[in-house]
Structures are given as structure tokens and as C-alpha cells.
Amino acid sequence: MSERSLLLALNLDGAGNDPIESASYAQEAENAGFHAVSFSADGLLDAVQRASFSAPKTQRIALIPVIDALFTEPFHTATQLASLDIISQGRSGWILETQNEAVQAQAVGRETLPDHGLSTEAADVITTHRRLWDSWEENAVIRDVASGRYLDANKLHYADVQGKSFSVKGPAITPRPPQGQLPIIAPAPLFTDEGLQHCRLNGADVVKLNGANFDELLAQAQIASRKGAVAIDLDVYLDTATETGAQRLAAQGVQPTERAEFTGTPKRLTEFLARFAEATANPGDQRRHLVHLYPGDLRVDSQVLIEEVLPELKHSNLLAPVGNTLRESFGLPVAKNRFQEAS
Amino acid sequence: MSKQNQLRFGVFFQGVNSSTIWRSEASGSQTDFASFRQLAQTAERGIFSAFFLGEGLRLREHLGSIHELDVAGRPDAQTMLAALAAVTSKIGLVATQNTTYNDPADLAHRLASLDLISGGRAAWNIVTTHNAWTGANFRRGGYLEHHERYSHAEDFVRTVRQIWEGSPVHHRGRHYDVDYTGTIPASPQLRPVLFQAGDSPEGRDFAARQTDVIFSAHVGLEDALQFRQDINERAAKVGRAENSVKIMPGAEFIIAETPGAAEEKYHWVRENQIGPQQALAYIEQFWGTRLDGVDPYGPLPEFDPVVERSSVTRGSGFQGAKSLELANAWRAEAKDKGQNIIQFVRSRSHRADHTFTGSYDQIADRLAQYAELGAVDGFNITPWLIPTGLDEIVDHLVPRLQERGIYPEAYADTLRENLGLSIDSNHEQQAIKILSTAQEAS
Numbered sequence: 131m132s133e134r135s136l137l138l139a140l141n142l143d144g145a146g147n148d149p150i151e152s153a154s155y156a157q158e159a160e161n162a163g164f165h166a167v168s169f170s171a172d173g174l175l176d177a178v179q180r181a182s183f184s185a186p187k188t189q190r191i192a193l194i195p196v197i198d199a200l201f202t203e204p205f206h207t208a209t210q211l212a213s214l215d216i217i218s219q220g221r222s223g224w225i226l227e228t229q230n231e232a233v234q235a236q237a238v239g240r241e242t243l244p245d246h247g248l249s250t251e252a253a254d255v256i257t258t259h260r261r262l263w264d265s266w267e268e269n270a271v272i273r274d275v276a277s278g279r280y281l282d283a284n285k286l287h288y289a290d291v292q293g294k295s296f297s298v299k300g301p302a303i304t305p306r307p308p309q310g311q312l313p314i315i316a317p318a319p320l321f322t323d324e325g326l327q328h329c330r331l332n333g334a335d336v337v338k339l340n341g342a343n344f345d346e347l348l349a350q351a352q353i354a355s356r357k358g359a360v361a362i363d364l365d366v367y368l369d370t371a372t373e374t375g376a377q378r379l380a381a382q383g384v385q386p387t388e389r390a391e392f393t394g395t396p397k398r399l400t401e402f403l404a405r406f407a408e409a410t411a412n413p414g415d416q417r418r419h420l421v422h423l424y425p426g427d428l429r430v431d432s433q434v435l436i437e438e439v440l441p442e443l444k445h446s447n448l449l450a451p452v453g454n455t456l457r458e459s460f461g462l463p464v465a466k467n468r469f470q471e472a473s
Numbered sequence: 474m475s476k477q478n479q480l481r482f483g484v485f486f487q488g489v490n491s492s493t494i495w496r497s498e499a500s501g502s503q504t505d506f507a508s509f510r511q512l513a514q515t516a517e518r519g520i521f522s523a524f525f526l527g528e529g530l531r532l533r534e535h536l537g538s539i540h541e542l543d544v545a546g547r548p549d550a551q552t553m554l555a556a557l558a559a560v561t562s563k564i565g566l567v568a569t570q571n572t573t574y575n576d577p578a579d580l581a582h583r584l585a586s587l588d589l590i591s592g593g594r595a596a597w598n599i600v601t602t603h604n605a606w607t608g609a610n611f612r613r614g615g616y617l618e619h620h621e622r623y624s625h626a627e628d629f630v631r632t633v634r635q636i637w638e639g640s641p642v643h644h645r646g647r648h649y650d651v652d653y654t655g656t657i658p659a660s661p662q663l664r665p666v667l668f669q670a671g672d673s674p675e676g677r678d679f680a681a682r683q684t685d686v687i688f689s690a691h692v693g694l695e696d697a698l699q700f701r702q703d704i705n706e707r708a709a710k711v712g713r714a715e716n717s718v719k720i721m722p723g724a725e726f727i728i729a730e731t732p733g734a735a736e737e738k739y740h741w742v743r744e745n746q747i748g749p750q751q752a753l754a755y756i757e758q759f760w761g762t763r764l765d766g767v768d769p770y771g772p773l774p775e776f777d778p779v780v781e782r783s784s785v786t787r788g789s790g791f792q793g794a795k796s797l798e799l800a801n802a803w804r805a806e807a808k809d810k811g812q813n814i815i816q817f818v819r820s821r822s823h824r825a826d827h828t829f830t831g832s833y834d835q836i837a838d839r840l841a842q843y844a845e846l847g848a849v850d851g852f853n854i855t856p857w858l859i860p861t862g863l864d865e866i867v868d869h870l871v872p873r874l875q876e877r878g879i880y881p882e883a884y885a886d887t888l889r890e891n892l893g894l895s896i897d898s899n900h901e902q903q904a905i906k907i908l909s910t911a912q913e914a915s
Contacts, residue, residue, distance in 0.1 A: 147657070149590045153559065173656045176586035179555035183590055186506070186559045202579070205530070205610040206549075213548035217506045217556045237578040239650035271504075271546065275496045278750030281546075283539040286532070299609035301532050301539070305504055305546040 134407040135450040137420040137459055138443075139166035139194065140435070144428025147175050149183045155432060156184040160191035162436040163444060165452050165459050168225060168422065170196035178210045185218040192456040193218055194315075196225040200243060200251060201234045204258040204291075205298055212263060215307035220455035223313040224259075225422075226334070228252055228320065247294075249320045254293030256314060256334055261289035263311055264467045265301035287469040309455050310465030311335075315361050315420070318354075335462055336361050336420065340388060344402060347390055348409045351419065355410035359417045359460050362406070363389040367426035368396055368434040379426055389424060396438035400446075403439075407448050416461040418450045478844045480879050481851030481892060482871075483523035483567070483721060484516045484863055488547035489533070491822075492725070494745040494857050495544050501860050503544050506556060511860035513557045516564055519867030520881050522891040523565035523596065524557065525688075525853060526550035530574050531607045535754055536763060542751050551587050558591040565888030566591050567668060569598040572629040573622070574611045577644075578653040581636035584665045585657040593661035593887035597633075598668040598688060601626040616648060623675045630667070630683050637664040662887035666894065681707035685894050686719040688853055692828050697722060697848040719850040719892055726854055726866055727830040739830045742857050743819050752818040759796055759803075769814045773804045837873035844879040850893065 140159045145152035156167045167184070169177040177195035184193055193214065197207055207224075214222040228248050235242045243251055267285035274282075289300030316334035336359040341347035347362050354360045365387055367375030375393035392399055403421060410419040425431030443449045453459035486509065487493050494500050502508045513524045528550050533540040550568035557566060566587060570580055580597075588595035603622040605615020617625055628646050635642045636655040644651040669680045670688040680687050681704060691700040701720060708718050727742055729735040747755075749769035756773065757764050761780030778796035807817040829836055829852075843849055856862020874880035885891050 147589055149558070175589055175657060176551075176555075176583045178552055179583065179586050179590055182552045182555040183559045185556050186510070203574070203576075203611055206575070209549045210552045213552040216504060216548050217553065219506075233652075236650070236652035238576040266546065273495055278748050279541040280495050280544055281539065281541045283541050286539045296612040297609070298611075299531070303529060303532055303546070304548055 134404075134411045135418065135448055136403060136407045136410070136443075137165040137418045137450055138163075138403075138440070139168050139192075139420055139422045140164050140432060141168045141170065141422065141424045142180075142428065143170055143172070143174060144425055144432075149175070149180060152180055153184040153187040155428065156188050156191060156193070158432070158436060160188050162440045163449055163452070164191060164440070165420075165450070166192035166194050166223070166456065168194045168196060170225075170227075171198065178214055181222065182214050182217055185214070185221070188218075188221075190221070190452050190454075192221045192223060192459065194223045194225055194456070196227055198229040198234060199226050199255040200228050200230055200248070201238050201240060204255045204296070205262070207255075208259045208262040208302065209304050211259070211312055212302065212304045212307040215309055215312055216304070220308035220457070222307075222309075223315060223456045225338070226252065226256070226314055226316040226320075228317070250294050252316065252320045254291070254295070256316070258289065258291045258293065258298050259314070260311060260333055261291055261468070262298070262300055262302040263307055264469050265289050266304075266306045267467055267470055268306055268310070271305065306467070309457050310467065311457075313359075313456050313460055313462060318350075335359060336460065338363065338422075341390055344390060344392075348405055351406060352409040355417075355419055356412055359419055359462070360410060361420035361422055363422045363424065365389045365391045365424045365426060366399065366431055366435075367391070367393045368399065368431050368439075369394060370430060370434060375426065375431075378430065382426065384426075387424070396434055396442070400439055400442045403443060404446065404448055418459060418461045420460075478847050478850075478879065479881060479893070480840060480844050480849070480874065481522040481721070481881070482516075482519070482866075483525055483565070483851065483853040484512065484521055485525040485527070485723060485853050485855045486512055486859065487527060487544070487855055489527065489529055489543065489545050491543045491746050491751055492855050492857060493544045493859055494742065496745055496748070497858065499858055499861060503859060504546055504548060506553075508860040509548075509553055509557060510560050512856070512863060513561050513564060515860075515863045515867055517561050519863065519871045520884060521564055521863075522851065522881075523567050523853070523888065524554075524561075525567040525598065526553060526569060527598075528569040528571060528600070530571060530602070531610055536757060536761075540754075542748075542754055551583050554587055554595070555590050558587070558594065562592075563594070563884035563891075565594045565596055565666070565891060567596040567598050567666075569600055571600050571602055572626040573601060573603050573617050574607065574613070576649070577629050577632040577651050578636060578642075581633040581653075581655060582657065584633070585637060585655065585660070588660040588662065588665045589657060591660075593889070595660070596666035596668055596686075596888055598670065599626065599630060599684065600669075601671065621647075623671075623679050627679055627683060634664070660887075662889040666888050666892065677704060678707055680704070681713065681718060682711050684718065685889075686721055686850075686892060689720050689722045689849075691720075692722045692724050692826060692852075694828075694843060694846070694848055697843065698846060701848060716847070716850075717895070719894065721851045721853045722849055724829055724852045724854055725826065725857060726836060726852075726870065727857075728833055728836050728865055728870055730832060730869075732832045732835060735831050735835075739827070746857065747815070747819050747822060749815055752815040755818045755822075756814060759799055761796060767814070771813055773800075773807050773814055773817065775804075833869045833873055836870060837877060840874060841877050841879055844877075 169180040171177045181193035181195045270285035272282045291298040313335045315336040317338045338361045339350045367379045554566040601622045603617040608615030641654040667684040668686045669684040760778040
């Protein structure tokens, strides 16, 4: 297959609080060839639960929740994500956010963090997840009748995370997830200065880039993709036979998001995606890069994507194959267990 | 008490401890989604009201290292139940969740999510662990004293209920502050049903004030009747109607075609639940030392415990006890009954319970007696085999109960209705009033 290929994810928040509708969009996206669907938290039902509800109703597509790393309990989120991976048999990941806002902090009786503290906090939280997910070796459940042991304690490890603002003992209460380590997609600002090193060392897998315009995004993607997998977010308002995306955007009157905004024809979107694939193609590198689409109107835009954009991408051989797991889709190597390696 | 009492069943997928047999060929995965789906769908075929998942937030330890002998490694309760909501349509989905190691706003949000995702089938089984050992997995650590756990839990539950009612919450508490307004609309059953299992006087009062259903430990008929009376008295003191707090004891049903076959099965189950290694481990936690050379088929150790108070298998729910006193009493008891270690441990375990071992007809008759006397509102059944452990109950016992008119023939729409919970009590009316006002305002 071509080295010029990409991964596509579709955000399903537009299905609102109706899990059945949301699952039916996930099925359609799966049939159309999307690699993943995502669920973000804002004001809706719990993102992990929405993803989990869709898991038994789909077979191949990845189900990725957006979860805040600052005002949540790392032990709980690690358990939830591992469980989602178990339920979906290796089809989950984590889009990490740092929602450093007073409303999030006060809900759990805490204070917002100084900006310079975000990177360290997120890195500590990622480390906690990584170590908890490795705390059960894959074959820790031995069911050895002769010795009467269900578990082998030698294959269970304390996570012993000592972060700057918290500590977690471990081991996990859930066995190692099928992917070993779920792909973690984290925003670029966390990767700056010492944050970059800290995060890379402890393994966020995909850096999510932010750019105001498309040229800037592509330029960033080109540079960053040499070092590792990248992701970009796009709001999309696509032209239909009856109205343009720009008209729909104007009619919706929504607040602009931090994401780059695409309005226009399906053909122009396809061209942009081809340019992204071109920019991120690195000879000899099997890693794939993600474009995460936020449809302005899920009902309308997902239809255009499914009927016009994806068939054209397939035809041009620009869609990477859907892996058995999300790690496989990203072209990430099998996740070694840090505790096994050490022993 | 009306003779029309119906019994309801729940199923408790334990996923930890020795109640679940893992040695048998018939024992499937304790972790795979397929096991959960099969058990939940079997339960739904049998019109079970509820599917329960437990929670333990630290892996059990025994004498300072990870406890190896029992089933462990559960998926997260609410994540699993959300997936089960997609492959079932009527059964209630009950998540055990801790008031000490969660934030009220986050937990309220997730439980309300599960309630809406399942179309009004969610419940919260409230637990109140408080030790620093479990706290080591959390940001807040082990901040709570034993004596504070119920006052804290009640504070927490009130906050969660306020969030569900839709009103802005500005809570300043001894252990946490919350400024939060819920964003999730109410489900068809208004809010998740509340279960609780505490058995101390404080726990019972807490249940009488705050919960809909008690997941009790009182299985025997006399015991169950006394417990019912006690709860009714406590509930009356806080203005709740008789029997408005539902009671569902945890139970194991070991049933077969004939009494003889059931008895045989009983022995098979107990032998597999508590093998020689588990029996020794049980004694070890009170003796405070490994008993590697000790014969599980011989008498209790003659030497005395090496600790003053039992170290206990952490996370098992046992309280510490004075070791020497206990050792002396146990040695005397075992000698008196002619029991070796393994026999003694099996007899002491709550798994010695024999109440619901019998033929299909015997057990149906016994249950009819519970229904007639109004001793309980149902049972929360722990299957000893995953995922097939409910098959016989659904295929053979449920139809016999339906013939006797003491078991539902069909589902209602929500868990609340399936449990026979009315919303005519004062505080529920109040809650509905607040909720509808909030909804009108928004």
C-alpha cells in the first residue's frame, strides 16, 4: 500500500445523549471505512460510557473518549480505559485534554493549575496510566490447579508512581488491556520544553497539533510526523446540493472552536486530506497519522463524508487499512511491558 | 402482609474472592465481555430485576503480597454496565461505587449517564471503605477515619442526590467542596436506584434514611424476618412507610432435579470454592504467618499466632481480631467437632450456608414461604460458575416460582418499577417537585 495514507476519526457528539443514535452513527462510520469515532465530555453523557455502549454494536472501528487529565482520578480513568479496551477487544484509545478551568476544578473542590504546571501534571497522569496498564503481565492469570493459584504474584507489580501532586500505589484492579498500552493522543502544548521530553519518555503516542489555518497545520504536521504519530482536528461544514457549508455555519451561529475550520466542497476536503497524507508521508516509517473530523452538523456532514469523501479517498488509495487494534491502525509497535523488560 | 408478595432476583457477578469457582473446566473467563454478556442475557431471560457488579479499589493482599488464590481482576463496573446496556433491554444495572474514593460531582455525572444510557435501569450500590491502604491509589489518599465513614457517606449521598435533582450545588463539607450543576436530564426512573449493604447499626440507619434497597446478609428465614422488622422500625423513625425499604439478601442457590443430586452438588461447590490452599490462607491471616508445612487435612496449628491482632487478608472485608483468643477458641471448636483445617474453614465461611440447597421443587416451596411471610423482597444471587451459573435457576426454578405466583411473568419499564419501588414517599415527591421545577426553569 501507499505510504501516503491517513487515519480518519469522526466525532459523534452531535448524536447528543441518545446512545442508540450514537451507536448507529458508529456503525455507519465503520461501514464507510472510518478508523475511529470519538466522544468528548462537554455537557453530555459520560464519554467512556458512550464509547462502551457502542463497542458491542461494532466490530472494527476504534472508540475513543476524550478525558480530562487534571481533575479526574488517574486510578479510575486508567481502570475505565482498560475496561473499554477489554470490552472492545483492543479498539480504544485516549484523547487527553487538560481542561484547566475553574468550573472543572471547583466541581471537585480543587483549584486550577498554573500554566507552567500543566505539562508535568499531565505527564504524571500519563505515567500513572502506563504503569498501571503494565502492572499485570499478560499471563498473570495462571489458573494453576495444582498449586491452587489463580494469579501469579510474581507477574503483578506495584505501579509506585510518585507524581508531583499525587501518588498511586497499584497494581491495577483490572488485567492488562488487550492492546497492552492504549494509544494516548495528547495536545502539542504539553510537549514543549521539558514537557516534550517528559511526555515522550513516558509515552504519549500521538501529538495533537493545533493551527489556525491549513498551511500552518500542514507545515507543523510535516515536521512533527518525522518524530512520531500526529493528529489534527478539523471542524467540517461541507457543501451539499441544497446549501453550502458556509451557509450552514452562519445559520448555526455557533461560537468558533479552537479547531481549524473547514467549509467547502467534499472535493476540496479530499484535496486537503491528500495534502495532509503527502505532508506526513515519511519513507520507511509505518506510523499513520490521524485527521479528527468534528462535523458541524453530524446528520448532514457525516452523510457527505460517507457518500462522497471516503469513497474518493479509498479510490485514491489514501485511507490506511483499519487494524485489528487502534495501535495497529496507527502502526505503533507491540507495547512491551516495562516490568517484564526489567526482570 | 399481603400474600401477593412477589420475589425479585438479582445476580451478582462477583469477579473476586472464593465464591467463584475457577478450577473447574466449566469455569469461563472472569474478564472477557462475552462472560458478562452471557450472564446478563441469561438473567434477562429469567426476568431478573438486576445485574450487580462489585468494586474493590485495591488488589487484595495476603501477608504482605498479592493474594494469589482467588479470582481477581474486574473490569470497571460502570464501563462494563454501559456496554451491557447495549445488549440487554430490561434488566437493571447496578454498580457498586465507593463514597470515599470518588468525587461526588464525577460520580453523580457517571451514574446519571448510566441511568440515561440504559433507559432508566441504573442503580448505585453505595459502599464506604475508608482505609489508607486503599487510599494509596488516589489523589486524596486515606483521609477518612473509621468512625467518620457513615457521616461522610451520607454527606456524599445527599450531595449526589442534589446534583441529580438538578439544582446548583454549592457544598462546603468537612472533607470536600463541590460547586457543580448537573448537566444530564433525569431518566425515565427519575434517578438511579440506591442500594446499600452495611449491616452495623449505623449502616442500617443510613440505609433507612437514604436507600431504596438493602443488599443484606440475612438469608435464613428467622434472621430475615427479624432484619425486616428492624429496618421497618428504623425507617418508621424517619417517616418512611412500612416495607418501603426493600430487602434483598445475598444468596447462593445450589439446586438440582432431586434433593440427593443437590446435596452432591453442594459438596462439589464447597470443595471447589475452598481448597486446601485457601483453607490454610484463611488460618494464616489470623495466625499472622505462613503455614507452609502445616497439613490442611490435619488439626489447627498447635503453636500460637505470631501477631497480637490478625493482619487479615487486606481488602477481604474482615476486621482485625485478637489473635490468641481467637486461636484458642477455634482450636477448641475444631477439636470438639472433630474437624480438620479444611473442614473447619469451610464450616466457618459464610459459604457454609445451606439455606437454598435442594431440589427445584423444595427450593420453590421454601421461597414461597419467604414470599408469604414477606420476609424479603427478593434475593441477590451469586452464581458459583461464570458464565453458566444461572442456567438452572432460569430454566428450572423461575418457572416453578411463576407457577406459584410469586415471581414476575414480565418486565416493567424501569428498574424502579421492577423492584416494586413506589415514588409515593415524601422525600421522593419532594425530589420530583424540585426536578420538575428545575426542568421548567431550564
